[in-house]
Amino acid sequence: MSATGGGTRRLLALFRWPRLLAAVSAGVLAELCAVGLMALAAWLLTRAADQPALSALSLAIVGVRACALARGAFRYLERLAGHDAALRVVAELRPVVFRARSGRPALRDGDALSRLVSDVDSVQELLLRGLFPAAIALVVATASTLACAAVVPAAGPVLAGGLLAAAVVLPACAALTHRRDRTAADRADLAVAAAELVDGARELAAFGALPAAVARAEQHAARLRRSDDASARTARALLACGIAVQGLTAAAVTWSALRAGEAQTGAAVAGFLALAAFEAVLPLTDAARRWTEQLPALRRVTELLAAPVPAPPRAGSDVLALHDVSVRYDRPALDGVDLTVEPGRAVAVVGASGAGKSTLLDVLAGLVTPTAGRVDRPETRAVTQDAHVFSATVRDNLLLAAPDADEARLERALEQAGLLDWVRRQPAGLDTAVGAAGRPLSGGQRQRLVLARALLADPDVLLLDEPTEALEPRLADEVLTRVLRARAGRTTLVVTHRLACLPRFDEVVVLDEGRIVQRGPHRALVATPGPFRDLWEAEALTDPAVRAQDDRTAAPRRSPGEGCANVDPAQPRGVLPRPHDDRTRTATARR
Numbered sequence: 001m002s003a004t005g006g007g008t009r010r011l012l013a014l015f016r017w018p019r020l021l022a023a024v025s026a027g028v029l030a031e032l033c034a035v036g037l038m039a040l041a042a043w044l045l046t047r048a049a050d051q052p053a054l055s056a057l058s059l060a061i062v063g064v065r066a067c068a069l070a071r072g073a074f075r076y077l078e079r080l081a082g083h084d085a086a087l088r089v090v091a092e093l094r095p096v097v098f099r100a101r102s103g104r105p106a107l108r109d110g111d112a113l114s115r116l117v118s119d120v121d122s123v124q125e126l127l128l129r130g131l132f133p134a135a136i137a138l139v140v141a142t143a144s145t146l147a148c149a150a151v152v153p154a155a156g157p158v159l160a161g162g163l164l165a166a167a168v169v170l171p172a173c174a175a176l177t178h179r180r181d182r183t184a185a186d187r188a189d190l191a192v193a194a195a196e197l198v199d200g201a202r203e204l205a206a207f208g209a210l211p212a213a214v215a216r217a218e219q220h221a222a223r224l225r226r227s228d229d230a231s232a233r234t235a236r237a238l239l240a241c242g243i244a245v246q247g248l249t250a251a252a253v254t255w256s257a258l259r260a261g262e263a264q265t266g267a268a269v270a271g272f273l274a275l276a277a278f279e280a281v282l283p284l285t286d287a288a289r290r291w292t293e294q295l296p297a298l299r300r301v302t303e304l305l306a307a308p309v310p311a312p313p314r315a316g317s318d319v320l321a322l323h324d325v326s327v328r329y330d331r332p333a334l335d336g337v338d339l340t341v342e343p344g345r346a347v348a349v350v351g352a353s354g355a356g357k358s359t360l361l362d363v364l365a366g367l368v369t370p371t372a373g374r375v376d377r378p379e380t381r382a383v384t385q386d387a388h389v390f391s392a393t394v395r396d397n398l399l400l401a402a403p404d405a406d407e408a409r410l411e412r413a414l415e416q417a418g419l420l421d422w423v424r425r426q427p428a429g430l431d432t433a434v435g436a437a438g439r440p441l442s443g444g445q446r447q448r449l450v451l452a453r454a455l456l457a458d459p460d461v462l463l464l465d466e467p468t469e470a471l472e473p474r475l476a477d478e479v480l481t482r483v484l485r486a487r488a489g490r491t492t493l494v495v496t497h498r499l500a501c502l503p504r505f506d507e508v509v510v511l512d513e514g515r516i517v518q519r520g521p522h523r524a525l526v527a528t529p530g531p532f533r534d535l536w537e538a539e540a541l542t543d544p545a546v547r548a549q550d551d552r553t554a555a556p557r558r559s560p561g562e563g564c565a566n567v568d569p570a571q572p573r574g575v576l577p578r579p580h581d582d583r584t585r586t587a588t589a590r591r
């Protein structure tokens with residue numbers, strides 16, 4: 001069986017069939033009531049023309065009323081049961097999909113995340129506007145054809161032919177035309193152009209490219225308008241075809257009944273019954289357009305479900321360990337990494353850009369499932385601290401990590417992250433509004449706020465990915481020093497490009513092209529010929545901060561309370577070469 005087949009099976013296993021059946025049954029009964037209503041009304045009208053005794057009509061009159069009332073009641077039940085069944089499926093599907101997704105590379109862009117959410121929602125759409133109408137149409141069309149054939153045998157095949165055209169040919173045409181429909185692609189192009197205009201307005205204006213970008217966006221808007229119009233024209237044409245097929249079939253059924261020698265009453269009943277039977281079938285044309293639209297989303301969901309469920313990391317261990325771990329994208333990001341971090345150790349992960357540092361942290365945090373190998377990590381509650389600052393006060397942003405923390409604890413965390421002075425300078429102090437609706441924070445302030453939040457969570461294992469990247473060198477070193485002091489005795493892994501603080505760590509892990517090429521205490525690495533020493537010496541030539549550290553490597557390791565270095569703040573510190581990288585990095589805390 002194909003991989004997607006496995007995903008379809010997993011998806012179908014989430015369906016609560018009795019509920020779905022109840023919804024379809026209510027829909028079928030509502031449509032049958034509509035067909036019955038029309039057939040009885042036709043019978044009443046033609047019989048009443050003969051002016052029979054009222055008693056001869058009374059049963060039909062009751063029948064018409066009963067059908068009219070029951071149709072409304074069943075329609076209501078269908079909506080209720082249908083939405084209940086569909087929402088339950090989606091509610092069960094959502095965690096399954098997100099769990100399946102959680103084993104993949106973290107979604108760092110909002111578009112991909114919102115597409116995942118809407119992909120799951122498309123299952124609800126498919127049930128309500130695809131599967132239910134199709135099942136209802138099938139039953140109602142079959143029952144109407146049989147009823148028609150029972151009234152006028154000759155009219156049965158005529159009705160069957162008309163219904164088949166409306167249920168199969170028109171939806172097939174709708175699906176085919178929709179596949180060529182450019183609306184979705186044009187809408188996406190316009191969204192991209194609009195987003196670029198908004199996000200890149202400053203750069204576009206600075207380079208004089210704004211008018212051209214606006215013109216491009218306008219072209220996309222015009223193209224979307226045209227394809228929207230074309231799509232609406234096709235939809236209207238198909239609707240008109242459906243109504244034409246309905247009318248022609250009803251006329252043909254009546255004519256064939258009369259031709260077969262049927263009385264006026266029988267012919268009218270068959271004709272009206274045919275007319276009503278189409279009411280359940282005509283929505284299939286629109287359903288087919290929706291199916292075509294939603295199918296890629298459904299395929300993405302089933303593919304995700306088809307992928308093997310990632311093995312959970314081995315819990316219960318108090319060491320953090322990777323065993324022969326590899327992560328492969330188009331090429332290996334990690335390649336056979338073995339790493340053990342004993343509890344309470346402070347470990348720095350260094351390496352050139354693209355060496356695999358962030359991937360290593362993501363694997364340790366459980367955000368990425370290795371392609372091969374095993375991860376052990378302490379059985380802890382994960383607290384993921386991404387770089388999002390909520391549109392709330394500083395206090396609220398912090399309390400997210402520790403709802404019970406008192407003011408002193410909040411201030412301590414802010415001090416450790418190097419943000420307390422700034423907060424104290426604000427008139428509203430801890431109640432300063434920040435984030436989208438409040439005061440916009442600088443990159444460094446924002447980074448320190450999320451760092452304070454991570455420290456406040458006080459996790460057993462703290463994973464930080466370049467936590468001081470946006471800070472100026474002196475502050476960066478000060479903050480890192482305070483963080484390590486605050487985390488003394490607690491496992492802390494820090495990805496960093498800065499070298500000046502490395503002597504403060506228990507161990508330095510050097511990554512290159514996805515492999516650990518060196519590891520050990522800073523002093524041992526500097527003393528050993530190898531990539532780290534080359535790097536360190538190269539930095540020492542140009543960087544007094546590293547040189548100052550270099551001079552000390554013979555001295556015993558300092559206590560956690562001491563700073564990184566006595567460096568001239570005016571001088572740039574030791575920094576590993578790092579090209580511009582605009583990917584959002586998250587500091588991750590686990591507990």
Ligand SMILES: Nc1ncnc2c1ncn2[C@@H]1O[C@H](COP(=O)(O)OP(=O)(O)OP(=O)(O)O)[C@@H](O)[C@H]1O
Nearest residue numbers: 105329330333352353354355356357358359360581
């Ligand atoms: N989600 C992803 N999809 C495809 N490739 C990826 C993904 N994440 C990382 N990579 C690739 O894996 C390799 C390692 O990336 P990683 O982000 O771990 O490097 P890094 O050492 O943290 O780099 P930097 O210091 O620039 O942040 C890179 O070649 C990168 O392009």
